[in-house]
Amino acid sequence: MNRRPLHRLPAVLWLWLLWVLLWSTPTAVVVTGGLLVSVAVVFAFRLPPVSPQITVRPLRVLRLVGGLLRNLVASAASVAWAAVRHGPRVRAAIVEMPLSSDSDLLVTGTSLLTTVTPGSLVLEIDRERGLLYVHVLPVAGPEDVAGERERLRRAEAAVVSALGRNAAAASSQPPRKESP
Structure with missing residues (x-):
């Protein structure tokens, strides 16, 4: 089983959240469109890995x-x-x-x-x-x-x-x- 998509889930969620916040009105079209756009961006473009530079306390x-x-x-x-x-x-x-x-x-x-x-x-x-x-x-x-x-x-x-x-x-x- 390819576990690679699970590694991209935080980026998808983050981009989706940003999309909804930028539109400022969470309608069904904005939420659905944001999810589709964030999935497309994450899977179409190779994003660099983010090293864990923080430790949350x-x-x-x-x-x-x-x-x-x-x-x-x-x-x-x-x-x-x-x-x-x-x-x-x-x-x-x-x-x-x-x-x-x-x-x-x-x-x-x-x-x-x-x-x-x-x-x-x-x-x-x-x-x-x-x-x-x-x-x-x-x-x-x-x-x-x-x-x-x-x-x-x-x-x-x-x-x-x-x-x-x-x-x-x-x-x-x-x-x-x-x-x-």
């Missing part, structure tokens, strides 16, 4: 989600207060943060966690130098920039702790040095 994922929710509320309140208090004159800054993780999945997770937080937006990921550039607001001065950088470091550490392959080793490594 359920309790740490729950802690990550809890921290995200807490951060969402605090950031939304901060941005709302700044908008009411300062209006269009809210000060912002671009924060450069060295990444400690080299995994594409972990960097993406950190970027997503950062971008969904009100008042912060990932502008660029410099993979060569291992830097993340984030637009943040509100910022009153240099101490707020340092605080935002620390918040970003904690967010990355939480992602690495929850999903990193070797969380203990990744969290103990110093950030990568910038190349000249």
